[in-house]
Amino acid sequence: MKTAVTGGAGFIGSNLVKKLLNKGHVVVIIDDFSRGNEFNLHDLGIDTEIRRIDLRNYESTLKSIKGAEVVFHLAARVGSIDYLHGSKWNELEALQSNLIIDANVFRACLGNGVKKLVYASSVAVYPIENQDKAETTFSEDSLDHYNPEGGYGWSKLMGEIQLAWTEGLDIGIARIFNIYGENGALGKSSHVVTSLIRKAILYPQEKYIVWGNGQQTRDFLYVGDCVEALIKMQEKSTKEPLIINIGSDRAVKISTLAENIARISGRNMEIIYDPSKPTGPFSRTSDNRQARALLDWEPKVSLDEGLRRTYKWEERRLKVQ
Numbered sequence: 300m301k302t303a304v305t306g307g308a309g310f311i312g313s314n315l316v317k318k319l320l321n322k323g324h325v326v327v328i329i330d331d332f333s334r335g336n337e338f339n340l341h342d343l344g345i346d347t348e349i350r351r352i353d354l355r356n357y358e359s360t361l362k363s364i365k366g367a368e369v370v371f372h373l374a375a376r377v378g379s380i381d382y383l384h385g386s387k388w389n390e391l392e393a394l395q396s397n398l399i400i401d402a403n404v405f406r407a408c409l410g411n412g413v414k415k416l417v418y419a420s421s422v423a424v425y426p427i428e429n430q431d432k433a434e435t436t437f438s439e440d441s442l443d444h445y446n447p448e449g450g451y452g453w454s455k456l457m458g459e460i461q462l463a464w465t466e467g468l469d470i471g472i473a474r475i476f477n478i479y480g481e482n483g484a485l486g487k488s489s490h491v492v493t494s495l496i497r498k499a500i501l502y503p504q505e506k507y508i509v510w511g512n513g514q515q516t517r518d519f520l521y522v523g524d525c526v527e528a529l530i531k532m533q534e535k536s537t538k539e540p541l542i543i544n545i546g547s548d549r550a551v552k553i554s555t556l557a558e559n560i561a562r563i564s565g566r567n568m569e570i571i572y573d574p575s576k577p578t579g580p581f582s583r584t585s586d587n588r589q590a591r592a593l594l595d596w597e598p599k600v601s602l603d604e605g606l607r608r609t610y611k612w613e614e615r616r617l618k619v620q
């Protein structure tokens with residue numbers, strides 16, 4: 300079965316491609332490498348066809364998906380809070396780029412007779428005002444009204460709405476929470492886990508500064524567990540889109556995350572909290588009942604184990620750079 304992975308050179312995409320190749324799939328990566336080619340796919344043991352395509356161009360998108368029976372659509376303008384929501388221009392850029400990419404990919408799937416499509420949506424589609432209090436948990440039916448998180452969240456919501464009106468293939472919509480692990484972005488798009496690990500590795504040259512007061516919580520899921528769930532979503536996708544949260548089902552305080560990373564580093568670091576920095580919503584955790592019931596899936600890798608693996612990978616990466 301030929302499988303195309305858009306965004307296959309990115310963080311989740313590269314881990315997904317590796318897993319699919321291990322399972323014997325024929326995989327083509329479709330990516331414009333705009334995230335920055337921080338790692339070489341061959342160094343990661345990924346040896347497969349790569350189509351270097353800008354998915355904002357419809358003709359190229361249509362050609363690139365030709366021959367695929369299954370498409371995992373992960374390509375998107377993605378980034379840290381600061382990067383995505385730092386300015387009106389960034390909000391607009393994320394919204395417009397992702398709307399164009401998604402529309403092109405969805406139309407190209409229909410144009411090429413693709414049988415199954417898995418779309419990487421996000422926790423950012425859930426109403427943002429509901430994420431301002433502690434212990435907020437979202438189940439899939441928590442989307443009872445629309446107020447997503449900025450340009451990025453609106454683009455993912457519009458992606459889901461487009462798919463609700465798409466007929467002719469089986470669809471899975473993965474509402475992904477906070478993923479961390481090997482191959483995460485290290486530069487301007489880096490997320491909290493990779494960013495804190497980088498500071499811990501570079502300590503004391505770099506101070507171990509945590510953005511905010513550490514009281515916010517996030518739902519951290521190891522990337523290996525995430526790609527297992529995406530593969531199961533492809534298997535279980537249905538004509539009426541199958542919508543499933545992909546998270547860990549567990550709220551972790553940012554202060555706890557920072558302490559865990561400090562412990563793993565083995566360094567006696569001073570943890571400095573900087574409340575002047577942006578932190579994003581206060582709390583958002585996945586309710587995994589649907590994933591357990593419909594995918595028969597549960598996370599396998601503990602936070603401690605996942606952080607240790609990510610730490611080791613990042614130490615190697617920072618030495619190479």
Ligand code: NAD
Pocket residue numbers: 305306307308309310311312329330331332333334335352353354355372373374375376377400419420421422474475476477478479484488
């Ligand atoms: P990433 O930035 O590492 O990967 C995205 C990939 O898309 C990159 O390789 C980039 O080069 C590619 N891309 C961007 N614009 C493109 C274009 N115009 N044409 C072709 N390729 C293009 O991001 P990620 O963290 O791996 O996220 C993958 C998907 O999962 C995204 O859709 C993201 O919105 C979603 N998601 C991720 C998380 C997370 O925690 N990482 C959480 C929720 C949702």
